[in-house]
Amino acid sequence: MPAVCRRALAAIAMCALFTSLGCSPVLPTPRSDVEKTDVPRPAPRWGIVIHGGAGVLDRASLSPEREAETRAVLTASLEAGHGILAKGGSSLDAVTAAIRILEDSPLFNAGKGAVFTxxxxxxxxxxxxxxxTREAGAVAGLRHVRNPIALARAVMEKSPHVMMIGEGAERFAEQEGLALVPESYFYTEERWQALQRALAAEKKAPPPPQQGKPQSFWESPAGRDSKFGTVGAVALDQAGHLAAGTSTGGMTNKRFGRVGDSPIIGAGTYADEGCAVSATGHGEYFIRYTVARDVCARVEYSGMGLGAAADRVVMDILVKAGGEGGIIAMDAQGNVAMPFNSKGMYRGTMGADGIASVAIFRDP
Structure with a gap:
């Protein structure tokens, strides 16, 4: 008798035995039924966080009309990034889209609204x-690239390098077909007048501080008439991947080819599998203290939560050093931190619930 027949007869006999004993045989449940009755998995946490710079921001310095306009652009930036994430798009695409919105606005110190040297x-x-992937792209000293964040991405994806600067970077931008604009595109009267005030204040500058006593940026000629208008974004997509980006026009009245922390990986911008950070502030301090990487390293190695790590770096270490500014950060669980030690910071968040939240001042 074939083996298959023997197994069938054995099964029939077993069923007959159970029936004679008044019992019902317990048959194995098909795997598909087990899967259907599994406990539902919680929906993945994902979202985007942005900033538009930190600095001397108080209600007296911002008209209601300007505040409303600023909040509208911040919201548009959040919606651009969130729209990509909601469709299952990558955090990298979301960060790029959000920052492009801010670069195209004259309200922020990046792209169209860049300050003057x-x-x-x-x-x-x-x-x-x-x-x-830990891949990164950075650019510095651009004068004709409309959207520097797009060129940073091209450096990351279409070159073997991490950073390009100046004329070489712009030749690469032209080769990749990115939008180039005349220098006049970046002119705004507001930024031009800020430079004139900084130049006038520079002539009346106090003597340099005594050695060993760091001077607050806000005490410098440029600082008294500036805010840190750098823009940035961090995002977590539905696949659980993080990305971070930052874009800036630097400091009003900067000279000698100065480059701040924004394009320095680990200082003003950093992302790994567990943490992503974009910073805004007095770049020299953020470079010296490798702020973005320090926050993520504390999360990775010390077991600190994102909020505690961010506060330790921004509200303690930087404050003691004399550095001012803030960061936005997100971890792989979707937790968000936005500490700043200046008077204000343009910032916003938008998660899976689709509700945009925007703030400027320290108080609600």
């Missing part, structure tokens, strides 16, 4: 990092 030019920097 001492020589009356605009020099733009940006960086982008993929936390999933």
């Amino acid at each position: 001492h020589d009356g030019t605009n020099e733009l920097d940006a960086a982008l990092m993929n936390g999933h």
